[in-house]
Amino acid sequence: AAGAGVPGPRAGGGGGGGAVPTAAPRASAPGGGAAAVGDLGFAAAAGVPPGASDEPVEVSPFWHVRESRGRAWLDLQNDVTVKDVVQAHREGFRSVEHLKRYTTLGMATDQGKTANVGALAVMAEQTGKTVAETGTTVFRPPYTPVPIAAFAGRARGRDFQPTRLTPSHDWAAARGAVFIEAGLWLRAQWFPRPGETHWRQSVDREVLQTRASVGICDVTTLGKIDIQGRDAAEFLNRVYANGFARLAVGKVRYGLMLREDGICYDDGTTARLGETHFVMTTTTANAVLVFRNLEFARQCLWPGLDVHLISVTEQWAQFAVAGPYSRELLGRIVDPHHDISNKAFPFMACAEVSVCGGTPARLFRISFSGELAYEVAVPARYGESLMGALLAAGEDYGAVAYGTEALGVMRVEKGHAAGPELNGQTTARMLGMERMVSKKKDCIGNVLSERPEMNREDGLELMGFRPLDRAEELAPGAHFLASGAAPTMANDEGWMSSVAWSPSLGHSIGLGFIRNGHARIGETVRAWDAVRGRDVPVEIVSAHFLDPRGERLRG
The missing domain is CATH 2.40.30.110 (Aminomethyltransferase beta-barrel domains)
Known part of the structure; x- marks a missing residue:
């Protein structure tokens, strides 16, 4: 019917009818109520409303109980109390931005919407100013609701995530390197030379020259974790499937990590630089995941161990120097008081050395190519200079820079497992590493790695x-x-x-x-x-x- 669902005139009384003074709502409320009851077909009983004063009432803000000696919370997400604000004022952090950073006020997910007004009022009391004079902090987005499309719209090309560059990136780019994304890194894939019309020509040259003479590759992207503490060796003994408790100072050991279900998780090398100091390398792809898992083990599984970890992947530039003339080349770079002869520095040795006349460095004798090889690490700020110095020192040997493609070719030729083999489905036995899983100690994954189907x-x-x-x-x-x-x-x-x-x-x-x-x-x-x-x-x-x-x- 016409007009169906259209509301009629509204009957209101008291404050609902717009009466604001104290007495007026009480006077008008009975009449409004009686009219509403009558509209429903009922008889309304007469009544006399109680008296009320029309005197104005002053409403004062009540921010906190000043006499209370207990804690009075202002920001429930970050545990900021009245006492914290008072202490911030006492120590000179009176600007609202200083107050925010000193106490973490308003830094949680609500960005201060539930806490800042009260906290700023307490600061205003301390300074003798109004809240308006005290000011407010700058809110971080999203302060108001936003559509999810606003976030998804940012996922365009390289805007979606940061790009990490190796220390030799500019050096490689200046020499025409072709780059490839490896995780979040851009790495040189190969270095074309004039006359080379196909990528495989460049890669073949890099492989053959490295195996015949010497080649240099930037391997900075490998995860690097600095591990220190009285129980560092015991910690490594528990996270690796093979033993690390007796690794001698000055030695490197290849290590295999298992998941809790016994599946292979990651591999890499760990060097013992001192009695309580180790440096672990991980695969590029798993660098963050391994570090996260190590921190979980340190904090949650074995909190009683005296061991501390820090990722130093970006703090050290690291270069592989491989080939039959790699020792001769390094002899021109490593300062002469360091003996890197085969007898003094055998396979799987490591040492802290200096290069190029005093630059601090770490030297590891390890090989991914299968050739006589080393890895030399220097603080990242010296990385580009070291790359140039290595190639200059090996110019008469025909030293070449090689990229990830040649690196991959040489590791397949040598039979080294890498990401395609450590794909989350393989076991130590499948990789031919079953003897590495120690039977003499406990470690993550060792129990379930003994399941019959896996062996x-x-x-x-x-x-x-x-x-x-x-x-x-x-x-x-x-x-x-x-x-x-x-x-x-x-x-x-x-x-x-x-x-x-x-x-x-x-x-x-x-x-x-x-x-x-x-x-x-x-x-x-x-x-x-x-x-x-x-x-x-x-x-x-x-x-x-x-x-x-x-x-x-x-x-």
Whole structure:
């Protein structure tokens, strides 16, 4: 019907009818109430309202109970009390911005909406000013509600997250390096030279020259964690699967971390620089996660241990110097009173040294390429200068800078596991590292790593693969099938995790996991790739394509 749902005239009395003075609401309220009752069809009883005064009432602000000796909270999120504001005034922090930072007033999620008025009033009392004269702090957004699209709209390209640059970034950019995103870092992928028309020409040159002479690579992006304290060795012994309690000062050890479920989590090296001082390196991708987990272990699992951690990834520039002439090159950089001969500084040694006439540095004899190699670290501000000095010192050796692509090729040639192998699905046994999981101590993940299914004799094992037709190129992600087997889950025998074109061997090579691999060396299987539509016969070989006995890196 017309007019349905349209409200009629409203009957109101007292304050609801607009009467403001004290007596007026009481006088008008009975009449308004009687009218409302009558509209409902009921009879209203007559009554006399109580008397009230029309004298004005002064309303004064009541900020806190001055006589109270207990705590009076102003900011419940950050535990700021009246006493804190009074103390801030007493110590000279009287500006509202100083008060905010001294007490953390209004710094919580409400940005002071529930606390600042009362706290500023207390400060006004202390200064003898009004709240308006005292002032207010600057509120951080979002102070008022905003649509979620306003935040999502920022996720555009490189605006979404910061980009971290290595100490040698400008040096590399000036020499035409091609960069790749590695986590939040930009890293040099390869260094093209005039006449090189394909990226693989540049990478092949960097690999071959490094293996024949010497190459330098910026590896600053590896996570670096400084670990100190009386119980630092015991702490490392608990977070690593292998033993660290007896690691000697001046030595480096490769370490494997497990998750609580026994799956491999991260790997890296840890150097003992002193009795209570260690430096750990992690993979670039897991640097933040490992540090977070170590802090959790330190604070929550073993709070009684005397150990302290700090991330120093960006404080130290670090460079790998690899190749048969790496020792000779470093001999020109490391100050002469340091002995870096093979006898004095063997494989897996470390020391604090000085370079280039007094610059403090750390030297580690470790190798990711499989060649005689070192890593030298200096404070980050000297990183670019050191990169230039290394190449200048090795000019007569034909020293080259190499990028992440050559780094990856050399590690596949050597058979080192990296991110594609430590993918959150692999165990120590799959990686051939089951002997590293100590049976003599407790550590994170060691109990569940002993589950039978994770230690099957016929389980997946990391192996090397090369195509029967050397002209064929392998592809990561391909699945292994027996000859003639249908491509089904039931016939799946494993997968290819990493591949590379090996300029040293002249053909494509790969690393991957296949069932009972070591017992099947020499056997032919198929690398079946449904995505690319390829089916390549490959031979199962050792994962160590070059120098399987490690003679080069110990030379």
